Amino acid sequence: MAIIVQKYGGTSVGNVDRIKNVAAKIKNYWERGDKVVVVVSARSGVTNELIARAKAINPMPDDREMDMMLATGEQETIALTAMALHAIGVPAVSRTGAQAGILTDGFHTRARISKLTGGDLLDRLNEGKVVIVAGFQGLSSSGEITTLGRGGSDLTAIALAAAIKADLCQIYTDVDGVYTADPRIVLHAQKLQQISYEEMLELASSGSKVMQSRSVEFAEKYGVPFEVRSSFNDKPGTIVKKIEKTMEDALVAGVALDRTQTRITLGKLPDNPESIAAVFDALGDAAISVDMIVKNVRREDGSASLTFSVNTAQVAVTEKVVTALFKKLGAGTFRSAGEIAKLSIVGVGITSHPGVAGTLFRALASVGVNSELVTTSEIKISVGIAPEKADAAVRAVHTAFGLDGEGEVKIGGK
Amino acid sequence: MAIIVQKYGGTSVGNVDRIKNVAAKIKNYWERGDKVVVVVSARSGVTNELIARAKAINPMPDDREMDMMLATGEQETIALTAMALHAIGVPAVSRTGAQAGILTDGFHTRARISKLTGGDLLDRLNEGKVVIVAGFQGLSSSGEITTLGRGGSDLTAIALAAAIKADLCQIYTDVDGVYTADPRIVLHAQKLQQISYEEMLELASSGSKVMQSRSVEFAEKYGVPFEVRSSFNDKPGTIVKKIEKTMEDALVAGVALDRTQTRITLGKLPDNPESIAAVFDALGDAAISVDMIVKNVRREDGSASLTFSVNTAQVAVTEKVVTALFKKLGAGTFRSAGEIAKLSIVGVGITSHPGVAGTLFRALASVGVNSELVTTSEIKISVGIAPEKADAAVRAVHTAFGLDGEGEVKIGGK
Numbered sequence: 001m002a003i004i005v006q007k008y009g010g011t012s013v014g015n016v017d018r019i020k021n022v023a024a025k026i027k028n029y030w031e032r033g034d035k036v037v038v039v040v041s042a043r044s045g046v047t048n049e050l051i052a053r054a055k056a057i058n059p060m061p062d063d064r065e066m067d068m069m070l071a072t073g074e075q076e077t078i079a080l081t082a083m084a085l086h087a088i089g090v091p092a093v094s095r096t097g098a099q100a101g102i103l104t105d106g107f108h109t110r111a112r113i114s115k116l117t118g119g120d121l122l123d124r125l126n127e128g129k130v131v132i133v134a135g136f137q138g139l140s141s142s143g144e145i146t147t148l149g150r151g152g153s154d155l156t157a158i159a160l161a162a163a164i165k166a167d168l169c170q171i172y173t174d175v176d177g178v179y180t181a182d183p184r185i186v187l188h189a190q191k192l193q194q195i196s197y198e199e200m201l202e203l204a205s206s207g208s209k210v211m212q213s214r215s216v217e218f219a220e221k222y223g224v225p226f227e228v229r230s231s232f233n234d235k236p237g238t239i240v241k242k243i244e245k246t247m248e249d250a251l252v253a254g255v256a257l258d259r260t261q262t263r264i265t266l267g268k269l270p271d272n273p274e275s276i277a278a279v280f281d282a283l284g285d286a287a288i289s290v291d292m293i294v295k296n297v298r299r300e301d302g303s304a305s306l307t308f309s310v311n312t313a314q315v316a317v318t319e320k321v322v323t324a325l326f327k328k329l330g331a332g333t334f335r336s337a338g339e340i341a342k343l344s345i346v347g348v349g350i351t352s353h354p355g356v357a358g359t360l361f362r363a364l365a366s367v368g369v370n371s372e373l374v375t376t377s378e379i380k381i382s383v384g385i386a387p388e389k390a391d392a393a394v395r396a397v398h399t400a401f402g403l404d405g406e407g408e409v410k411i412g413g414k
Numbered sequence: 415m416a417i418i419v420q421k422y423g424g425t426s427v428g429n430v431d432r433i434k435n436v437a438a439k440i441k442n443y444w445e446r447g448d449k450v451v452v453v454v455s456a457r458s459g460v461t462n463e464l465i466a467r468a469k470a471i472n473p474m475p476d477d478r479e480m481d482m483m484l485a486t487g488e489q490e491t492i493a494l495t496a497m498a499l500h501a502i503g504v505p506a507v508s509r510t511g512a513q514a515g516i517l518t519d520g521f522h523t524r525a526r527i528s529k530l531t532g533g534d535l536l537d538r539l540n541e542g543k544v545v546i547v548a549g550f551q552g553l554s555s556s557g558e559i560t561t562l563g564r565g566g567s568d569l570t571a572i573a574l575a576a577a578i579k580a581d582l583c584q585i586y587t588d589v590d591g592v593y594t595a596d597p598r599i600v601l602h603a604q605k606l607q608q609i610s611y612e613e614m615l616e617l618a619s620s621g622s623k624v625m626q627s628r629s630v631e632f633a634e635k636y637g638v639p640f641e642v643r644s645s646f647n648d649k650p651g652t653i654v655k656k657i658e659k660t661m662e663d664a665l666v667a668g669v670a671l672d673r674t675q676t677r678i679t680l681g682k683l684p685d686n687p688e689s690i691a692a693v694f695d696a697l698g699d700a701a702i703s704v705d706m707i708v709k710n711v712r713r714e715d716g717s718a719s720l721t722f723s724v725n726t727a728q729v730a731v732t733e734k735v736v737t738a739l740f741k742k743l744g745a746g747t748f749r750s751a752g753e754i755a756k757l758s759i760v761g762v763g764i765t766s767h768p769g770v771a772g773t774l775f776r777a778l779a780s781v782g783v784n785s786e787l788v789t790t791s792e793i794k795i796s797v798g799i800a801p802e803k804a805d806a807a808v809r810a811v812h813t814a815f816g817l818d819g820e821g822e823v824k825i826g827g828k
Contacts, residue, residue, distance in 0.1 A: 016470045050490065056430045057494055058501040065500075068508050069493035072486035076464065079483035080471055086479075087472040094482050099557065143513065 002167035003035045003125070007135065007157035010044035011174040012231035013077050022172075022231060023084035026130055030090050035125040037164065039135040039157040040081055042073025063108035067137075067147045070109075071097070074134035074153070081132045092130040095119060097137035097145075102156065104138035104146045111138055111146035113155065116163040133160065151212025158215050162222040169224055171211065172231035177238035178203065178210055180403040181255040185391050188404035192253060193236075196243040199253045199346050202380040206256035206344035216240065243348070252347040252356070252401040257394050259341045259387060261291070261309040263373065266322055267333040271297050271304035275329055279306060282325045288314050292342065292373035292384050303331070309340060309373060309384055340373070341390035344382040345397060351376050363400035367392045416581035417449045417539070421549065421571035424458035425588040426645035427491050436586075436645060437498035440544055444504050449539040451578065453549040453571040454495055456487025477522035481551075481561045484523075485511070488548035488567070495546045506544040509533060511551035511559075516570060518552035518560045525552055525560035527569065530577040547574065565626025572629050576636040583638055585625065586645035591652035592617065592624055594817040595669040599805050602818035606667060607650075610657040613667045613760050616794040620670035620758035630654065657762070666761040666770070666815040671808050673755045673801060675705070675723040677787065680736055681747040685711050685718035689743055693720060693736065700735045702728050706756065706787035706798050717745070723754060723787060723798055754787070755804035758796040759811060765790050777814035781806045 006026065013019050022040075029036050050069055054061045078094035085092035101117030124131045135153025138146050148155055154171055161169035178200065181189040195203075197220035204213045210228055219226055219240065229237025269275055276295070283290055293308040310318050319334050326332030343364075350356045360381060364371060369392070373384030385393055398404060420440065427433050436454075443450050464483055468475045492508035499506035515531030538545050549567025552560050562569055568585055575583035592614065595603040609617075611634035618627045624642055633640055633654065643651025683689055690709070697704055707722040724732050733748050740746030757778075764770045774795060778785060783806070787798030799807055812818060 016467060019471060053430060054494060054497055057433060058497040061497045062500055065493040065496045065508060068496075068510075069490050072489045075486045075489075076483050079479040080468060082479045082482075083468055083472040083475045086476055094479060096482075096559075145510075 001033045001035075003037075003164060004029055005037045005039065005157050005161040005164070005166045005169045006172060007039040007153055007170065008041070008172045008231055009153065009174070010041040010047070012172050013040050013081065014044040016080075018231075019077075019080050019084050020087075022081065023088055023090070025172075025231065026085060027088055027090050030130055036130045037121065037125065037160060037166070038081065038130060038132045039153055039160065040074060040077045040132060041135050041153040042070075043077055046073045046076070064144060067108045067111075067145050070147050071134070071137045071145045074136055078132045078134045085130055085132075090130055091128060092132055093124055094132040094134070095121070096134050097156070098139035100131075100133045100160070102133075102138035102159070104140055104148070106140040106142060106144065106146065108144070108146055110149035111140065113138060113148070113159050114141075116159050118160065118163050121160075122164060151215050154211055154215035155218055158219045158222075158224050158226060161226070162218075162224050166224075169219075169226035170237075171226055171228045173210070173228060174230065174232065175210060175228075176230045176233070176235055177228050178208070178240070179254065181394055181398045182208075182257060185257065185394050186255070186398045186404075189398065190403065190405045192238045194239040194241060194243065195253055196348055197240060198379050199348060200240045202344065202346040202377065203254055203256050206258055206342065206346065206380065206382065208254070208256045252345045252350060252403065254346050255394050255398050255401070255403070256344045256346060257341060257390055258344070259339075259390065260312050261340050261342050261384065262312045262315050263307060263309050263337040263340045263384060264315070264318060265305060265307045265335045265337045267298075267303070267305040267335065268301075268331050269304045269306065270329060270331055271302055276304065276306070278325060278329065279322065282321050283318065286317060286321045288318055288321065292375040292382060294373055307337070307373065309342065312339060339387055340384040341387045341393075342382050343385055343390065343393055343397065344380050345401065346380050348379050351378055351381065357381060359400050360397060363396045364393055366400075367396045369393045415447045415449075417451075417578060418443055419451045419453065419571050419575040419578070419580045419583045420586060421453040421567055421584065422455070422586045422645055423567065423588070424455040424461070426586050427454050427495065428458040430494075432645075433491075433494050433498045434501075436495065437502055437504070439586075439645065440499060441502055441504050444544055450544045451535065451539065451574055451580070452495065452544060452546045453567055453574065454488060454491045454546060455549050455567040456484075456491055460487045460490070478558060481522045481525075481559050484561050485548070485551045485559045488550055492546045492548045499544055499546075504544055505542060506546055507538055508546045508548070509535065510548050511570070512553035514545075514547045514574070516547075516552035516573070518554055518562070520554040520556060520558065520560065522558070522560055524563035525554065527552060527562070527573050528555075530573050532574065532577050535574075536578060565629050568625055568629035569632055572633045572636075572638050572640060575640070576632075576638045580638075583633075583640035584651075585640055585642045587624065587642060588644065588646065589624060589642075590644045590647070590649055591642050592622070592654070593668065595808055595812045596622075596671060599671065599808050600669070600812045600818075603812065604817065604819045606652045608653040608655060608657065609667055610762055611654060612793050613762060614654045616758065616760040616791065617668055617670050620672055620756065620760065620794065620796065622668070622670045666759045666764055666817065668760050669808050669812050669815075669817070670758045670760060671755060671804055672758070673753075673804065674726050675754050675756050675798065676726045676729050677721060677723050677751040677754045677798060678729070678732060679719060679721045679749045679751045681712075681717070681719045681749065682715075682745050683718045683720065684743060684745055685716055690718065690720070692739060692743065696735050696739045697732065700731060702732055702735065706789040706796060708787055721751070721787065723756065726753060753801055754798040755801045755807075756796050757799055757804065757807055757811065758794050759815065760794050762793050765792055765795065771795060773814050774811060777810045778807055780814075781810045783807045
């Protein structure tokens, strides 16, 4: 007799059979007396089809009209899911984002939730009905249909779970949970039983594609524990929650890999704090995230150079931004120094844990990988490495931290 | 500088190129300073696709969820149409049925408009914007998305035209207008410049597929003249409006053909008014429309027989209804006596005009067509004829009433 919010992504509701499969899963919870709220995305492919049609009509479509159009994707799925539940004898009713009281600001295509009333959701649950809510969408104060941007349906589920004080929030997706490494690279990668919000956030920002950071941040902020699990089997997934760890618990939770980075080197910069700050201010103003920064000073002329990595898709805009800055500074050179892979180990307390960095670099050395770029946070160490050696490096690091296994291992906390 | 409501059906907005074509048409009116409200349907095929997907999930889908799903069709089209206008420099904004203040009762899939506020439509028009409204949909008093049923988008356009006192209401479709007969049957059929509401209604109920009766009735009730014209060319269409006719004007406006009728004969009925009334009450209660009724009394036993036509799709339910009644009456036989075609001539005053019936039957006789079933109204005479002779009969009648021509003829009124 729990209140459960379940979210099913686009792949999970991708076609008629999969929607029926989702309905059967929901029925299991409903039959044992749980109150179930279901958040669904658009069927996989539908959003891309809609965008393609819009761009064929107008290469620069208006954001408001994009939202008007995109919101139809989830609206179709909620109706189909309700029909599928009716077909197997489960009373259910669908709700658009607006009807579920998901109120947002007016920033179309990337709206933020400002308030969540739930509409008549609790009344319908108390009548014994399953309520199906359209993910990804809301209503602005001026009555406009808005969408929440990438990861929006996860956010809808977590925000609803917070609003109605759900006992459980389940994010159903096409993977079994959060793994110690990408199982396509590391054969002995293991599914984590649980992971802290912070670790999940670092994994998300380090190339693990399970969830967008935004939803994890929201869950952390409002203290909503949630489970990431597969809609294609009945295995338990990974619980993401607040975990208090002591020094003794400190372990590497996982190894992530991001192949989309490019190394940039800016040379001949005046070596003073103002000009270095000006570089990062300019990049920040253009919403360019830089990582793994190394600064060197050239002995010959006293000029500074900065090497860092940016997302490969942002190399062109980075060049534009720094070239403009060089004019102001009266100095500077830009060089795109090739693609790199970013390998990260993530785990609460690892930075302060003795021996972790040593283990990491020994493992990299064992497969002949050198790294010029390194960055650390409280719970993450990232290294920039040659892309062609990335898979071997991930496997070596995974083994070195004792993550290889056959079954599931319990990592971090009780 | 007129206020114009334009409605484009599913074929007119069927794909990206056609939506661009529609946008170009709208721009012509907007450029000359008109205030343009556009009502669009779902792209042709989309509604059927949605219904097929729903039925694959649940053969008897819930009406409320059907409306939730079907309303997405028009919502996509309004956004695409707005984007197409933006692309050619025309300011435009889309509105769902709910946003346009189209309020309905709560009868899902066949809601009736209860009130139409227009929302902020006039404000947006006064800003110089084209407003694109989703046809076919509305909002019930309990905040549910409803749909208006067949012909709903035409109804939206005509109701909007009435609400904002539009100067002109144009129904763009895939035919050039209303013809004196189906041009696929009658080579010399002519497009009518204008036609009265009553004639249009009789044509609609006599097999002419241009518009549903419901929208024409609404237009007549609120005195909204409208034009039926093609979205694929720039020819003027047919104006449907109130036309006062004198005896001298009385002429046949057109010849319609409905091939979907089946002749039913009920035999051995008690020949008294009560039992005959019971038959029609039972059929009426089951929403079965009967037409062209003939009653005979059998001399041998004094029993009555009724022969009439029903829509072929309703033969099975007709048999069920009358068989149940026969048990109560203690008598009666049912016979489905084969498919027939219903040929109708329509024109204000024709029933009272001398010679019209004679001309009709002479024309039928000239191509060897006999008719057992005949029905007349103030402005229509219908005959049930053999389907295999229907095309020849329509051509002969069209010629006999002087409707053949090369160009357009002016029929009825000034």
